[in-house]
Amino acid sequence: MTDGTAPTDSPATLYGPVSLVLGVVATVTAALSGFIGIAIPLLAGALAVTFGLLGLGRRLNRGLSAFGVATGSLGVLYPVFLVALLT
Numbered sequence: 001m002t003d004g005t006a007p008t009d010s011p012a013t014l015y016g017p018v019s020l021v022l023g024v025v026a027t028v029t030a031a032l033s034g035f036i037g038i039a040i041p042l043l044a045g046a047l048a049v050t051f052g053l054l055g056l057g058r059r060l061n062r063g064l065s066a067f068g069v070a071t072g073s074l075g076v077l078y079p080v081f082l083v084a085l086l087t
Contacts, residue, residue, distance in 0.1 A: 015051045016061025019068025022048035026075025038079035048072025 026045035033041065049072040055065030 012058050013060050015055030016064030019048045019052035019055055020064045023068040023071030023075060027071045030075045030078040041075045041079050045072040045075030
């Protein structure tokens with residue numbers, strides 16, 4: 001493509017939806033898991049933030065990417081604050 005935009009059928013167009021799904025999974029599992037089950041929200045949240053930032057950098061599905069970054073960061077920060085509060 002000569003106009004500098006990414007093709008619409010590229011695998012990179014999935015960064016936004018994947019980020020959103022992983023962010024929601026991270027937030028829900030962080031809210032429902034106890035002190036022991038913090039590995040899943042941390043991993044899913046970190047992946048959501050990574051994919052969301054990649055989607056924002058490529059300017060693809062910006063709304064989904066931004067929401068994925070927000071929910072992913074909540075999914076990462078909630079268990080971290082919970083551990084810091086309880087220790």
